[in-house]
Amino acid sequence: MQNLTLTWQTAGGTAVALLGAAYAAKRVARPGVAVVCREAGTLLALFTLWQLVGHLSVLSTDHALDRADWIHRTELAWGLPDEAALQRSAREHSWLISAANYYYAVMHFGVMLVLLAWVFVRHRARYAWLRNTVVLTTAACLLIQFLPVAPPRMLPGNGFVDVAAEYGQSVYGGAVGGVVADQLSAMPSVHVAWCVIVAVAVAVIARGPWRWLVLLHPVITVYVVVVTANHFWADGLVAVGLLLVVYLVQHAASGWRRTEQPDAEPTPVRDRAGTSS
Known part of the structure; x- marks a missing residue:
């Protein structure tokens, strides 16, 4: 599962080139x-920030x-089920x-990229809303x-096991799919935030019963993320809470934009003689 390293410096340089x-x-x-x-550069700039934060947290x-x-x-x-x-x-x-390890490694970026491409190509009017949700x-x-904050797999004394390392499927300690992942950004879970964004976007934009x-x-x-000991329940709960705040902010902002738009000029009423009144 090893690949070329895409560091934050490389990603940032590519983002600048794309925006240029x-x-x-x-x-x-x-x-x-x-x-x-522009859209590719914006998303790559966000990825650069993610990489940089991970680098600084490791330091x-x-x-x-x-x-x-x-x-x-x-x-x-608090009575939550024990992840261990x-x-x-x-x-x-x-x-x-083994399947959980692969799902964790592949589906996080894979599904989000497919969603962004689908909305950009087929539902361009909805793309800005989706992109802003992901970015914010x-x-x-x-x-x-x-x-x-360390992930659960780093707490063997609490009963957790790093099953990805045990099965030789870890995305940490090297590059996977061109991505160098840090290990101390467990709180909150971007995995959980993104999967909820995907579900909401498809449910709102797509049509037909299969979308559910x-x-x-x-x-x-x-x-x-729980059985692989990459996240606690709390990591996902905080991520969903942040996503709900983002939805509320976007809804309020769209309302403000509508309010700030000038009212349309009233259509003149013409009498039977053809003169305006």
Whole structure:
């Protein structure tokens, strides 16, 4: 599963190049090329920020394990199901753990990229809403992730096992699909935030009864991040809370834009003689 490393420096340089290409294409009246380069550059800039936050959090690991242990103890005190117990039951089936590791590694970026491409090509009018949701939610998660929090798999004393490393499927410690993932950005879970964004977007934009099958994606993702010991329940709950705030902000902003639009000029009423009144 190893691949070439896409560092934050490389991603940032590519993002700048794409945004520059978008500006140049707009100047030479190539709007289609400009839009594609601009959107690709924007998303790559967001990825650069994600990589940079992970790099900075790794440089400041103080108390990351203590915070993770506190989250686990607090969840148990509140009566939430023990993630370690759920992982133990899943480890009885090697095929399930192997599939969960692959789902965690592949579907996070894969499904989101497919969604963005589909909406951009087939439902362009909805694309800005989706892009803004992804950018704002991810940025909010990244702000919190400046405070390092270890994932459950780093707490063997609490009963957790790093099953991805055990099965040779870990996305950490190297590059996977060109992405170098950090290990101390567990709170909140971008995996959970993105899978909910995907489910909401498909349910709202698509038509037909089959679209509801997309609800399986967040259900599977939550199960996967828990049994692989990459996230606590709390990581996902905080991520969903941030996403709800983003939805509310976007709804309020759309209302403000409508309010700020000038009222249309009234249509003049003409009498039978043809004169306006």
